[in-house]
Amino acid sequence: xxxxxxxxxxxxxxxxxxVLIFNxxxxxxxxxxxxxxxxxxxxxxxxxxxxxxxxxxxTGLVVDIFQLTYGIHAxxxxxxxxxxxxxxxxxxxxxxxxxTEVPIPGKKDFRWMLVYTLLxxxxxxxxxxxxxxxxxxQFHHTLLVIFANTLFTTLLILCLEYIFIPTKKQNL
Amino acid sequence: MSNLLAFLKRYFHVLTFIGLQxxxxxxxxxxxxxxxxxxxxxxxxLTSPVNRMCYSxxxxxxxxxxxxxxxxxxxxxLNAQEGNFLISNDSVMGVEGNYTDSLGRTxxxxxYEYTSANVIYNTIHKKNNYLMIDKGSEDGIExxxxxxxxxGVVGVxxxxxxxxxxxxxxxxxxxxxxxxxxxxxxxxTISWRYGDPASVxxxxxxxxxxxxxxxxxxxxxxxxxxxxxxxxxxxxxxSKKPTASFLxxxxxxxxxxxxxxxxxxxxxxxxxxxxxxxxxxxxxE
Numbered sequence: 001x002x003x004x005x006x007x008x009x010x011x012x013x014x015x016x017x018x019v020l021i022f023n024x025x026x027x028x029x030x031x032x033x034x035x036x037x038x039x040x041x042x043x044x045x046x047x048x049x050x051x052x053x054x055x056x057x058x059t060g061l062v063v064d065i066f067q068l069t070y071g072i073h074a075x076x077x078x079x080x081x082x083x084x085x086x087x088x089x090x091x092x093x094x095x096x097x098x099x100t101e102v103p104i105p106g107k108k109d110f111r112w113m114l115v116y117t118l119l120x121x122x123x124x125x126x127x128x129x130x131x132x133x134x135x136x137x138q139f140h141h142t143l144l145v146i147f148a149n150t151l152f153t154t155l156l157i158l159c160l161e162y163i164f165i166p167t168k169k170q171n172l
Numbered sequence: 173m174s175n176l177l178a179f180l181k182r183y184f185h186v187l188t189f190i191g192l193q194x195x196x197x198x199x200x201x202x203x204x205x206x207x208x209x210x211x212x213x214x215x216x217x218l219t220s221p222v223n224r225m226c227y228s229x230x231x232x233x234x235x236x237x238x239x240x241x242x243x244x245x246x247x248x249x250l251n252a253q254e255g256n257f258l259i260s261n262d263s264v265m266g267v268e269g270n271y272t273d274s275l276g277r278t279x280x281x282x283x284y285e286y287t288s289a290n291v292i293y294n295t296i297h298k299k300n301n302y303l304m305i306d307k308g309s310e311d312g313i314e315x316x317x318x319x320x321x322x323x324g325v326v327g328v329x330x331x332x333x334x335x336x337x338x339x340x341x342x343x344x345x346x347x348x349x350x351x352x353x354x355x356x357x358x359x360x361t362i363s364w365r366y367g368d369p370a371s372v373x374x375x376x377x378x379x380x381x382x383x384x385x386x387x388x389x390x391x392x393x394x395x396x397x398x399x400x401x402x403x404x405x406x407x408x409x410x411s412k413k414p415t416a417s418f419l420x421x422x423x424x425x426x427x428x429x430x431x432x433x434x435x436x437x438x439x440x441x442x443x444x445x446x447x448x449x450x451x452x453x454x455x456x457e
Contacts, residue, residue, distance in 0.1 A: 019222065024230055049185030057192045064199075065215045066222070071199030078192055131200060 014039045019066045030145050033153045036063060037121060038160055040080055042102055056081040069132060076127040083123050091116055105167045121153045243288050243434050250436060255399055256284040284399045285439045287311065296369040296429045301343040303327060305435060308335040316397055318438045324403040324426030325391060326435050343369050343429060350392045351404050356381045359392055362404060369429050374421040379412055389423050396446045399438060
């Protein structure tokens with residue numbers, strides 16, 4: 001299977017998982033993990049930026065259609081894609097300018113993956129929740145929703161990554 | 173012109189981003205303002221089959237909760253039934269001051285009271301069949317209270333501990349209840365014979381009566397245990413011994429004893445009074 005097929009299949013599987021299972025999980029009444037973000041995490045970095053945005057928009061819109069929140073996920077996904085290369089660059093220790101490899105468990109150590117995944121899902125969750133709530137009333141509850149959801153999403157995404165991506169150490 | 177094209181080519185992704193974000197914002201503002209949003213109507217075609225499938229599965233996880241609500245509602249409806257009261261809305265009785273309230277309405281005197289319970293043990297294939305329910309003396313259960321299911325008669329409470337009770341099932345040779353067959357309106361006795369857990373026998377019905385298969389058998393209410401008019405079953409077979417002048421009717425039970433979960437225990441609030449009267453009657457004989 002070539003790279004494009006793998007990506008398309010991954011998108012379909014994760015969106016199906018999100019729509020059929022994770023949209024119906026309401027832990028403590030407000031935790032609703034966004035596992036489909038994993039597909040955007042693993043989207044190759046060397047495709048045109050405009051295509052990336054279009055993919056993010058379409059992905060978010062599919063989730064939106066099922067949650068009846070038109071535009072919220074789509075907007076958050078696009079911000080996610082926008083931030084992705086900058087955050088990767090900021091977190092890289094040796095500051096390689098053109099890092100075209102998607103960070104996966106085999107390539108990066110666990111702490112790096114944890115911080116990266118946490119910050120990325122946090123950015124997505126902030127945009128999403130703020131657009132959904134659209135007010136600063138009861139801000140402490142909004143913050144709670146943002147952090148709880150971020151932690152849960154991060155946990156699930158890291159679990160899926162470490163389960164399904166083989167982690168062979170390259171040069172030890 | 174070429175400058176413009178070069179600019180577009182260079183910043184195409186920025187324009188894409190801004191354009192799509194504007195589209196998002198338009199959609200968000202629309203969902204906030206209008207209830208009948210056009211995209212929502214269009215996408216319903218796509219989403220509703222998926223959602224229906226999803227919810228048909230999710231529903232299975234909520235059945236126990238929903239069952240509780242339904243049991244509660246059934247209990248309220250059962251308790252409100254007209255047949256549970258000694259005096260119903262009767263204008264003649266209403267005139268007597270003792271039976272009316274300050275507004276002249278008939279005071280209703282309750283005779284039967286229902287409680288719900290769950291079955292925790294049940295046999296149907298033994299010679300003497302019992303059930304156990306998860307309510308006992310602490311919940312007000314006493315021996316000789318009747319036990320009903322949503323479908324019909326189940327049995328009679330025989331023994332009570334603090335939190336549990338034993339119920340003699342209708343599928344027990346000692347459980348004989350008084351019943352009448354409708355529409356002939358003839359009294360008889362229901363008893364069970366070892367073997368078939370789906371049928372009981374109604375005896376002492378005179379043979380001259382016109383009784384058909386499919387006639388319903390209801391409790392008579394004369395035993396002070398069962399309220400009157402509770403369905404026992406329907407007649408499935410008529411038979412008669414050549415020497416006897418009484419029919420034996422096979423009754424297909426309304427209650428499916430294989431699948432009993434929730435039962436209703438019925439208390440007769442005037443049982444002691446009625447029993448005392450009955451025992452006086454016997455002493456006179």
